[in-house]
Amino acid sequence: MEIGILDIQGDVSEHENILESLGVRVRRVRRASDLETVSGMLIPGGESTVIGSIMAMRGIPDRIIQKKIPVMGTCAGLILMSKDVEGGKSVLPLLDVSIQRNGYGSQRESFEADLDVEGIGKFRGIFIRAPKIKRVGRGKVLSTFGGDAVMVSDGKNLGLTFHPEIYGDSRIHKLFLEGL
Numbered sequence: 001m002e003i004g005i006l007d008i009q010g011d012v013s014e015h016e017n018i019l020e021s022l023g024v025r026v027r028r029v030r031r032a033s034d035l036e037t038v039s040g041m042l043i044p045g046g047e048s049t050v051i052g053s054i055m056a057m058r059g060i061p062d063r064i065i066q067k068k069i070p071v072m073g074t075c076a077g078l079i080l081m082s083k084d085v086e087g088g089k090s091v092l093p094l095l096d097v098s099i100q101r102n103g104y105g106s107q108r109e110s111f112e113a114d115l116d117v118e119g120i121g122k123f124r125g126i127f128i129r130a131p132k133i134k135r136v137g138r139g140k141v142l143s144t145f146g147g148d149a150v151m152v153s154d155g156k157n158l159g160l161t162f163h164p165e166i167y168g169d170s171r172i173h174k175l176f177l178e179g180l
């Protein structure tokens with residue numbers, strides 16, 4: 001199985017190492033034509049406005065939707081795959097959630113927390129200028145923090161407000177792969 005990682009910004013090699021450790025081939029996606037052979041797609045964190053405009057310019061969101069490629073989005077990746085972004089526009093409307101960018105505050109308010117993730121158990125989440133999920137429409141909440149959803153799935157798509165890749169823990173990536 002081949003999985004694409006959007007290679008515009010963020011922890012591309014960290015995600016790549018985790019996916020390869022789980023036995024899948026990784027394709028770094030820079031343009032729409034890189035999507036031809038992938039069975040799933042990972043969108044890392046970074047700056048969603050920058051990633052979103054580059055992606056859109058290159059026709060990547062349209063191709064993901066046409067080919068119905070399942071997406072796992074972390075942090076900015078989740079913002080990009082949300083149907084409703086407060087004060088912004090949706091780039092790849094796959095998850096029926098409303099998002100507030102930087103909902104936990106500025107860079108200084110970044111934090112780590114022990115989360116309880118359905119199907120996984122305890123997981124150390126790193127929230128870096130993280131978005132807050134304000135509403136979940138269709139979909140299943142897999143983890144919460146302070147009363148707010150921090151991980152949501154809908155079918156094969158999976159979105160999380162935190163970074164799962166920093167400590168090299170592969171369990172959330174594995175969950176995504178198992179759903180494909």
Ligand code: GLN
Binds near residue numbers: 046047048075102131
């Ligand atoms: N604050 C960033 C944004 O709004 C997301 C931060 C992240 O991906 N760690 O795009």
